[in-house]
Amino acid sequence: MSAIVARSAFNRRLANTFARHSLRPASQQVLARWVSSESGYVPGGPIYKGTVNDPTTFPPPSRTHGSHHWAFERLLSAGLVPLTAAAFVTSGTNYPVLDGILGISLVMHSHIGFDAMLVDYVHARKFPILGPLCTWTLRATTVAVLVGVYQFNTNDVGLTEFIAKVWTA
Amino acid sequence: MSARALGLGPAFRQAAFAPKFARNQIARRTVQTQSLPPSAAEGILNKQRLQRPSSPHFTIYQPQLTWYGSIAHRGTGAGLSVLLYGYALAYLVAPETFSSANVVEIVAGLPDAVKYAGKAVLAAPFAFHSFNGLRHLSWDVGKFLTVKGAYSSGYAVLGATAVTTAALVLM
Structure with a gap:
């Protein structure tokens, strides 16, 4: 009722x-x-420029940001397979160059992974200020991390041996 | 034959219960149309865009190995990378505190249960990301690019992850 x-x-x-x-x-x-x-058009909001009939804009074609970048990513990832296998059977103290290459490769691999996340979640198209801020923060952090890994590998035992020692501590 | 079978229920109910005044008003309004200028089209479009749900709408999709594996690959990779970045930055800032000898000493003092739990938490993402990375690389050279291939390789990755995690924890 x-x-x-x-x-x-x-x-x-x-x-x-x-x-x-x-x-x-x-x-x-x-x-x-x-x-x-x-x-109206809001940079951070759900509204994009133009109507549904407007074609989307494409970035200028560039192999550096296209096929070369893709191939580099795969080579780096594939290169980590033998490097990781080698890390299990060698020690960083005996093979410091191998340890250094592994450290640099891991940092680059991580950087590419983080960058892919920023492109996916905080793209400059949708976040005109936060997006580039995050990208440059990541770049600066990666440089600092590379310095840190270099310091650790030269002044301390190196990544491979460190992980092995902590694992069996 | 009932009114419900004929689909007349709502109409009858409305006719019986709605006040005469309101019914007439609505009936008159519904047949009216509005003449909009062409310039209003973008306004209508943007209005609809504002009401769109975010995409992809995770909560309405069935959990499947394909996209769960993809998210897990990113999640495990991010977790391990954060650890690497965090430790490298910590060592850069305070090399004494985070020296290998110091860290090994602290870890050695932990109870066995914590050690095993910590190893499992580290080994599982490492194993999964490594094996799933191989799966991604095989996709990149054109292997397993079918639904069946995606599932069989996905289960293989999960199996290898379980075995490797157990082996690493017991190392």
Whole structure:
């Protein structure tokens, strides 16, 4: 019963709303409803530039950002397979060059992985300030990490031996 | 024949219960159309864009090995990389505190249960990311690029991860 009462009350309210609106000229209603400031292009929001019929813009073709980048990523990943296997059977103290290459490769691999996440989740197209800020923060961090890995491999036991020692501690 | 079978229930209910005044008002309004200028099209489009749900809509998809494996690959990779970055930065800032001797001493003082748990937490992501990385590389050279191939290689990765994790924890 209460549902019926509520429905009829709702109908009445709806009718009143329509009656009030119909007093205003149609052109003004259209303007008020569709052309509002909130429905414009917002860099961080869900609205993109242009209409659905506009083709998406493509970045200028560049092999450095395309096939070369892709091939480098795969070579780096594939290179980590023998390096990881070697790390299990050698010690960083006896093969410091191998340990150094593993350290640099892991940092580059990590950097590419982090960068891919930034491209996916905080793209500059949608986050014009936060996106580039994150990218440059990552670059600076990676440089610092490379210095840290270099310091550790030259002044301490190196990554391979460190992991082996902690694992059996 | 009942009103429900004929699909007349809602119409009858409306006719019986809705006040006459409101019913007439609505009936008159529903047949009216609005003339919109062509310039209003983008406004309508943007209005709809504002109401769109975010995509992909994770919560409505069935959990499947394919996309769960993909997310896990990223998650495990990010976790291991954060560890590497974190330790390298920590060593850069405080080489004394984070020297290998110091860290090994601290780890050696931990109870066995914590050691095994820590090894499992480190070994599982490492094993999964390594084997799933091989799976990705095989996709890149054109192998296992079918639904069946994706599933069989996915299960192989999970099996290898379980075995390797156990072996590393017991090392």
